[in-house]
Amino acid sequence: MSHEHAPPAHPRTLRLRPAVIGLLVVAAVTAAIGLALRAHDYHQLVKQVDAEAIPTVALAAPLGSMGAHTMTLPGHIDAWISAPIHAQVSGYVKSWNKDIGSHVEAGETLAVIDTPELDQQYEQAKAVLVRAQANAQLAKVTSQRWQHLLSSNSVSKQEADEKASEAAVAGANVLSAKADLDRLAALEAFRNVTAPFAGTVTARNTDIGDLVTADSQSALPLFTVADTDKMRLYVAVPQRYASSIRPGMTVSLTVPDHPGKSYQGTLIGSSDAVSQASGSLLAQFEVANDNGKLLPGDYADVQLPLATSQAVTSVPSTVLIFRAQGPQIAVLGPGNKVVMRDVHIAMDLGGALEIDRGLQPDDRIIDNPPDSLAAGDTVRVASGKESSHGDE
Incomplete structure (x- = not known):
C-alpha cells in the first residue's frame, strides 16, 4: 500500500509574508504621520487666518486738560468811525482835493461845489x-x-x-x-465839502463836473472818511458759548494778509441778545491799529478763550463714525471687544469734537476706526498705541 505525501511549503513564500506585513505597517504609519502633519498645518493656517482677520486699531491720543480751550471763529473788522459824506447843496463839483488813501484833519476841505x-x-x-x-x-x-x-x-x-x-x-x-x-x-x-473828523479817505465817488443833488436818497456819498487809529472787531459767538463773553476779556486775532502777525482785542460790549437768524450773540472788541495795518472790512480768524463744562469730553474728529444710527464712537471694552457708543456732538471745532453725551471719562476710544468695524468685534491694539488704562 502506497502513501502519498503533501509537498512541503515553499520556503520563499514563507519568507515574503512578514516583509509584506512590515511594508504595510510602514505605509500605514507614514500615512498617519502625513495626515497628522496636514491636520496640524491646517489648524495652524486657520489660526493664522483668524489672527489676520482681527483688525489692529490705535487708541485716540488724549487732548489734554479740557478745563479751558480756545475756539476759532470768523470775525469782521470795521473802522472805529466811518462817515459817508453827502452833498448838502445842489450844484456841480468844481474841484476835489483829497483822493482815496489821503489822511485828512477835521474840517479840511475835500471838494468844492459850484452852486x-x-x-x-x-x-x-x-x-x-x-x-x-x-x-x-x-x-x-x-x-x-x-x-x-x-x-x-x-x-x-x-x-x-x-x-x-x-x-x-x-x-x-x-x-x-x-x-x-x-x-x-x-x-x-456847504459849498466846501469838509471832513467831519480826522481820518483816512476810503472812498471817492465824484469827479469834476458831476451834478450833485442835496438830500438825494439814492445818490452815492461823495466821499467816505474813516477813523482807523483803532478798529472794531465783530464776532458772532454761538449761543452755547454766550456765557463765556465777559467784560474785559481779550481775544487774539490774525488776518490773512499779515500771516504770522497776531493782534489783541478787548471786549467793549455785546448785543445781549441771540439772533434768531443765526443763533449767535454779537460781541464787539476794540483792537489797536497804531501801525495802520488793519483795514476796514478785513476778515479775521479770532481765537476766543472759552470755558468748557466738566461734562463735556473733547476728542479728535477722526474717531467719529457716521452710520444710519447717527454719530457713534467705538470704544475698547472688556476682552478687547468693540463697544459702539451713541454720542451727541455739542460743538464741532474742526479738528476736535466736544461730546456732551455718550462717553465716559475712562473710555478707551478707537482712532480712525475701519468702516467694517462692528459692535462685539475683537480687535488688537497696535503696539505702543494703547492708553494708560491697560486691558479691561
Missing part, C-alpha cells in the same frame, strides 16, 4: 434884507412923527397906533429877511 442857483438866491436875500431894513427905518420914523402929532392932538390916537404897528411889522420883516439870509449863508458854507 450858481444858490449864489443867486443868496444875493437876492441880501437885497431883500436891505429893502426890509429901509422899510423898517421909514416906518419907525413915521411912527415917531405921528406920536409927536398925537401929543398936540393933530392926529387921532388910532392913526398913531396904526403907524406904530406898521413900524413893528417892518421890524419883523427885517428879522425874517435876516433869518433867510443866514440860512442861505449856512448853505453857502
Whole structure:
C-alpha cells in the first residue's frame, strides 16, 4: 500500500509574508504621520487666518486738560468811525482835493461845489434884507412923527397906533429877511465839502463836473472818511458759548494778509441778545491799529478763550463714525471687544469734537476706526498705541 505525501511549503513564500506585513505597517504609519502633519498645518493656517482677520486699531491720543480751550471763529473788522459824506447843496463839483488813501484833519476841505442857483438866491436875500431894513427905518420914523402929532392932538390916537404897528411889522420883516439870509449863508458854507473828523479817505465817488443833488436818497456819498487809529472787531459767538463773553476779556486775532502777525482785542460790549437768524450773540472788541495795518472790512480768524463744562469730553474728529444710527464712537471694552457708543456732538471745532453725551471719562476710544468695524468685534491694539488704562 502506497502513501502519498503533501509537498512541503515553499520556503520563499514563507519568507515574503512578514516583509509584506512590515511594508504595510510602514505605509500605514507614514500615512498617519502625513495626515497628522496636514491636520496640524491646517489648524495652524486657520489660526493664522483668524489672527489676520482681527483688525489692529490705535487708541485716540488724549487732548489734554479740557478745563479751558480756545475756539476759532470768523470775525469782521470795521473802522472805529466811518462817515459817508453827502452833498448838502445842489450844484456841480468844481474841484476835489483829497483822493482815496489821503489822511485828512477835521474840517479840511475835500471838494468844492459850484452852486450858481444858490449864489443867486443868496444875493437876492441880501437885497431883500436891505429893502426890509429901509422899510423898517421909514416906518419907525413915521411912527415917531405921528406920536409927536398925537401929543398936540393933530392926529387921532388910532392913526398913531396904526403907524406904530406898521413900524413893528417892518421890524419883523427885517428879522425874517435876516433869518433867510443866514440860512442861505449856512448853505453857502456847504459849498466846501469838509471832513467831519480826522481820518483816512476810503472812498471817492465824484469827479469834476458831476451834478450833485442835496438830500438825494439814492445818490452815492461823495466821499467816505474813516477813523482807523483803532478798529472794531465783530464776532458772532454761538449761543452755547454766550456765557463765556465777559467784560474785559481779550481775544487774539490774525488776518490773512499779515500771516504770522497776531493782534489783541478787548471786549467793549455785546448785543445781549441771540439772533434768531443765526443763533449767535454779537460781541464787539476794540483792537489797536497804531501801525495802520488793519483795514476796514478785513476778515479775521479770532481765537476766543472759552470755558468748557466738566461734562463735556473733547476728542479728535477722526474717531467719529457716521452710520444710519447717527454719530457713534467705538470704544475698547472688556476682552478687547468693540463697544459702539451713541454720542451727541455739542460743538464741532474742526479738528476736535466736544461730546456732551455718550462717553465716559475712562473710555478707551478707537482712532480712525475701519468702516467694517462692528459692535462685539475683537480687535488688537497696535503696539505702543494703547492708553494708560491697560486691558479691561
